[in-house]
Amino acid sequence: MRLALAACAGAVLALTLGCAHPHPAAGTGLSAAAASTGAAGSAPVPELARLFDDYYEESLALDPVTATTLGDHRYDDRMANDISEAFRERLGEVAHRFLARLGAISPAGLTGEDRLGYELLHRELTDRLEGLTFPDHLLALTHISGQPVDFPIMGSGGGVHPFETAADYDHFLRRMDDFVVWVDTAIANMRRGIGLGVVHPRPVIEKLLPQLDAQVVANPEDSIFFAPLRHFPPAVGAADRARLELAYRSKIRQLLVPTYRRLRTFLADDYLPHCRTTVAIESLPNGVAYYAYRVRTSTTTRQTPDQIFQVGESEVARIEGELDKVRTRAGFKGDLPAFARALASAPGGATTREGLIASYEDLRGRVWGALPSLFGRLPRAPFQIRPIEAFREDSAPSQYQQPSPDGSRAGVFFVNAGDIAKGRSMRVSETLFLHEAVPGHHMQIALQYENTNLPKFHRLLGYTAFVEGWALYAESLGPELGLFRDPTQQIEHLGAEMLRAVRLVVDTGLHHRGWSREKAIDYYKKHVLSTSEDVAASAELEIDRYIAWPAQALAYKTGQLELAALRARASRELGGAFDVRAFHDQILREGPLPLDILETQIDDWATSRGAGAGPSPH
Numbered sequence: 001m002r003l004a005l006a007a008c009a010g011a012v013l014a015l016t017l018g019c020a021h022p023h024p025a026a027g028t029g030l031s032a033a034a035a036s037t038g039a040a041g042s043a044p045v046p047e048l049a050r051l052f053d054d055y056y057e058e059s060l061a062l063d064p065v066t067a068t069t070l071g072d073h074r075y076d077d078r079m080a081n082d083i084s085e086a087f088r089e090r091l092g093e094v095a096h097r098f099l100a101r102l103g104a105i106s107p108a109g110l111t112g113e114d115r116l117g118y119e120l121l122h123r124e125l126t127d128r129l130e131g132l133t134f135p136d137h138l139l140a141l142t143h144i145s146g147q148p149v150d151f152p153i154m155g156s157g158g159g160v161h162p163f164e165t166a167a168d169y170d171h172f173l174r175r176m177d178d179f180v181v182w183v184d185t186a187i188a189n190m191r192r193g194i195g196l197g198v199v200h201p202r203p204v205i206e207k208l209l210p211q212l213d214a215q216v217v218a219n220p221e222d223s224i225f226f227a228p229l230r231h232f233p234p235a236v237g238a239a240d241r242a243r244l245e246l247a248y249r250s251k252i253r254q255l256l257v258p259t260y261r262r263l264r265t266f267l268a269d270d271y272l273p274h275c276r277t278t279v280a281i282e283s284l285p286n287g288v289a290y291y292a293y294r295v296r297t298s299t300t301t302r303q304t305p306d307q308i309f310q311v312g313e314s315e316v317a318r319i320e321g322e323l324d325k326v327r328t329r330a331g332f333k334g335d336l337p338a339f340a341r342a343l344a345s346a347p348g349g350a351t352t353r354e355g356l357i358a359s360y361e362d363l364r365g366r367v368w369g370a371l372p373s374l375f376g377r378l379p380r381a382p383f384q385i386r387p388i389e390a391f392r393e394d395s396a397p398s399q400y401q402q403p404s405p406d407g408s409r410a411g412v413f414f415v416n417a418g419d420i421a422k423g424r425s426m427r428v429s430e431t432l433f434l435h436e437a438v439p440g441h442h443m444q445i446a447l448q449y450e451n452t453n454l455p456k457f458h459r460l461l462g463y464t465a466f467v468e469g470w471a472l473y474a475e476s477l478g479p480e481l482g483l484f485r486d487p488t489q490q491i492e493h494l495g496a497e498m499l500r501a502v503r504l505v506v507d508t509g510l511h512h513r514g515w516s517r518e519k520a521i522d523y524y525k526k527h528v529l530s531t532s533e534d535v536a537a538s539a540e541l542e543i544d545r546y547i548a549w550p551a552q553a554l555a556y557k558t559g560q561l562e563l564a565a566l567r568a569r570a571s572r573e574l575g576g577a578f579d580v581r582a583f584h585d586q587i588l589r590e591g592p593l594p595l596d597i598l599e600t601q602i603d604d605w606a607t608s609r610g611a612g613a614g615p616s617p618h
Contacts, residue, residue, distance in 0.1 A: 045114050051101050052117055052455040058094055059460055062087075069160045070449075070459060071404035076161065077171040079147075079178035083137040084185050092132055095125040116590060117455045119597060124461065127297055134290050138193035139200060140186040142548040143207035144396075147182050148263060152215060156389060157228035159401070160409070164233050166240040169248075172228075176251050180259045187266050194274045198284055202275040203517065203540075204548045205267050210394075212267070215260040220252040224389070280511045281550040291511050294551035299558040300465045300594035305512035308554055312504025315557065316527055319498045323491065323529070330487045340495070340529045343488045349425030353387045353417045359428040360385045360415060367438055370481040375439065376581045377588070379446030383411035383437060393418035398432055400441040405449035405459060411442045430483045431475050431493045439481075439584075440474035441467070448591040458591050464552060466592040469559010472500055476564070495529040499542075500560070502527050503553040507546045517543060562595045563587065570606040577609060 060067040063082070064075030081087055098121070107118050141148055153159040155172060162168045193199050217223045229248055232241050276283065281291045295305055303311075323336055332339045350356035364385065371378055381403040388396060393416060403411040413436045419426050434440055444467065449459060475493060478484040484493055506523055509515035515523075524539040546553050566587075571578045586605050593601065 056456040071406040077174040079175050083140045095128045099125050135198045138189050138198045142204050152224045155225040163228040166236050169244045201279045203544045212264040220249040223252045279547045298551040298555045305508040309508040315501035323494050326490045349427045351425045376585045381446035383442045385413045387417045388414040400436040402445045413437045430489045431496045434475045435471040440471035444470050463592045464555035465559040468556040472556050472560035473563040500557040507553050511550045566602045573606045
């Protein structure tokens, strides 16, 4: 049995959980800053409210898939060609226009949600304009992102696109047409990138090719895009079913399969020979500025790559000490890798996908019952727990898919049960569940969607340092929720934390300090505990992710460290008046925030409570 020490992301069953603990301040719509300045009675500024609404509407029109994700189905029959020059020009025009409208409103008199929304939108627009100066569109797809990887999930019936009516099926047929346009644009862009020296490292494309091969099928019924036709909902009548089967067979055979084959041939024959041997994004033209931009927007801090590298090394040393304490308490005489292997070989794991999912359902019940001790407000949105699709088992980690804001689509915690498919048993990972489901991703995102006091455009924002930092912080709440009672779960939790600390070192090492792929793999293998039968393959999979997605992995540990620091500071300032439930509710109250803005919010909140705000309503 493999011990999942490098846990990633997740979801649960369509069970209405309910909101048994409503937020004590629900309906006030006030940020901490507003509360501390006595602005509780301030009314929204009409011009700003209109601006927020207009921006939200234009953003959905520009990003139809996000609209679908948010439960707005006006654009379900299209997908944006978001890597085209015309689209990028449109993004720039929208950003300039809304910045001009913001500039016509003085921020000096704004308070509460108005002031916060102003700051967030201004940052969103200025970051977008800076981002458009970098060549993301020439690096449009990788083995972990891009439409060729994401589109099959959407078309499988298990993604964000609904398949509930005949119109839904027809809408996806039209999205297929837009997908082909996107792929052809990507090929043209990547050809241009070859000429400009803006190309991916070779391992990124080598990891992508097998995923494309999986979509090149001889029989349309073998395609994942045919899956929604195997289980038509009752609303689709017999005549429509027959018509749609013919249409999907034709589109898969004549459109999708040739498109995937065309992309695969281009990448293997034309692009791969031109891939760079370097791995650092800083080796690209203007690469130093490119990486600095990614670091800043990923972490929402002003930390430099060298500072992050040093934090990572410090955390690696600290966590290794904690791991050794667990080994010593257990009385194990061997080294940490041997200890992890011994724990992994113990009996008790699930041997079927159904058994693994049932174990996660049991864990869900235990965690949900303990949440009121740490949170005053719980989400209404349900979540499901499902095994990840077979075609993605070898390339995609466990992960979470958010619910729709209107509650029509549940969140999903996808569990990678690939080891069971290979004949190995698997244990439930308490750390993984806390990260992906509750109180991690599902709880944070569902509460964000359910907070109707937030401007709608705020639902479009998802700062990785906050979202992933919160999920990693949620893992650390395991002992307070009655988990991590046995050495297996303790080692797995610390192993997962070690992974995030190692990321700080290897990402900045790869992209800023001149590390080779091999040096990063060696560092990973030295410090990250793994019980995989092929440790080298596991290390390569992770390192190639960081190569393909520069700076994204820095957000996790950076966010978690900031949240832990904010809790410690608030606890010191408030002393006996500190209420962890009120603290957590305040962290999640405004949805995802940049870490620097969050710090100001929480400091103001703690100051206001310390100045006589009264006892906790809990």
